[in-house]
Structures are given as C-alpha cells and as structure tokens.
Amino acid sequence: MDTDIEQEWQVAVSAIEHYAYCPRQCALIHVEGIFEENLYTVRGNITHERVHSDDGATLRGVPVHRGLRIYCDRLGLVGQADLVEMRPEGPYPVEYKSGRLHRTPAELQLCAQALCLEEMYGVAVPCGAIYHAGARNRREVKLTAALRQHTEQVVSAVRDMLRRGYVPPPTDNPALCMRCSLVDTCLPDVVREKPRLRGVQSVLFRVHDAEEGDA
Numbered sequence: 001m002d003t004d005i006e007q008e009w010q011v012a013v014s015a016i017e018h019y020a021y022c023p024r025q026c027a028l029i030h031v032e033g034i035f036e037e038n039l040y041t042v043r044g045n046i047t048h049e050r051v052h053s054d055d056g057a058t059l060r061g062v063p064v065h066r067g068l069r070i071y072c073d074r075l076g077l078v079g080q081a082d083l084v085e086m087r088p089e090g091p092y093p094v095e096y097k098s099g100r101l102h103r104t105p106a107e108l109q110l111c112a113q114a115l116c117l118e119e120m121y122g123v124a125v126p127c128g129a130i131y132h133a134g135a136r137n138r139r140e141v142k143l144t145a146a147l148r149q150h151t152e153q154v155v156s157a158v159r160d161m162l163r164r165g166y167v168p169p170p171t172d173n174p175a176l177c178m179r180c181s182l183v184d185t186c187l188p189d190v191v192r193e194k195p196r197l198r199g200v201q202s203v204l205f206r207v208h209d210a211e212e213g214d215a
C-alpha cells in the first residue's frame, strides 16, 4: 500500500475467509461491525485460544510462533497467524480449524498469511497447512499461483466493499446460513423475499391505479 488513503482500508486476514464463505457475512462483520456467537464460533474461538496460549516454543523440535501478528504492506493486509513453524527453509503457517471445514475459505486465509510472511521475512513460503482440530489431522496446502491470484482478488473485493460500505444480498446457498452465527441479524429468508414482495406490491398498485382510472 503506497498511500495513506489506502492505509485506511486495510483488510483483515480473517475477512478473506468470511468473504469466501459469504460476502454478506463479511460485510455484516467488517462493514456493519456486527458479530454474534454460535456453537461453531465458540468452538473456533476455543481452538484458537488453545493454540495461542500454549507456551510451547517448539513443536516436534521446530521453533514456532503462536498468535503471530502479521502484515503485508503491498496488499494492505493485517492479521494474526495461529501458528508459524520457523523451519530452516523459511516460515510455514498452520491454520487451526474446528468443526466442519470449508476448504476454499480456509485455503484463501492460509494463503493470505503466507503472503504476509513472505513480505515480513523476505523469503518464499510455498506451502502451509490446515489443522482440523475435530479430526486431528493436518493437511498440507500448496500455495499455487492460482491460489495466490484468487487470494489477491478476494482482498481487492473486500477492500472495495469496505470503501463503498456495501452489504451484498444473502448467499444463494441456504445450507451456509444454517451454520452462520449472523442468521438472526441477516434474516436471509426475509431479504431474499424482498424482490418478490416488491413485485407483488407493484402489481397491487397497478390494479389500484387502474380502478381509480375507471372511476
């Protein structure tokens, strides 16, 4: 980011995952400042707190940073990485997830962390991993050119949404809403119905106008 104006629109690394899950969820949190807890967010918070508060300075003999503050000036990104292994060849980010894993949002978030680490440490970060706390397994993710490009596109989309203060319509996938902590604030079913209700309203007014004309 070159200018002070751009600095005003820094994007949180967590917003990338929110946007990839549902742009409206991202806007409600990062534009409107709304956040509500549900079972899934509480589980996620507990998982992250466990990782961050563990005082182990090494993991399987590798030095680690926990809850590391990260940034990328080039993209105007700021955030926190759950765990970064400081391997001899360079930093290796590990993102912890609880509950059901949404693959693409988690990979984009991990890639954003890698982009930050590359700028901070001046070395390439070709891979990272996602640790699924429920299944207790770790999956390595290759940070390909396509994934990097997708991540940068999402960063631009989030920044554009922040600048405009825009809140997009609800997702077309209601299954996502069932696990979303913002469902009671978002009211996706009501908002989805609005265009249909507007259509009904306009028909009613047309009938009314016609009746007045007949009189």
Ligand code: SF4
Binding pocket: 022, 023, 024, 025, 026, 028, 169, 170, 171, 176, 177, 178, 180, 181, 182, 183, 186, 187, 188
């Ligand atoms: S309830 Fe559905 S549409 Fe609304 S923010 Fe959550 S996922 Fe998006």
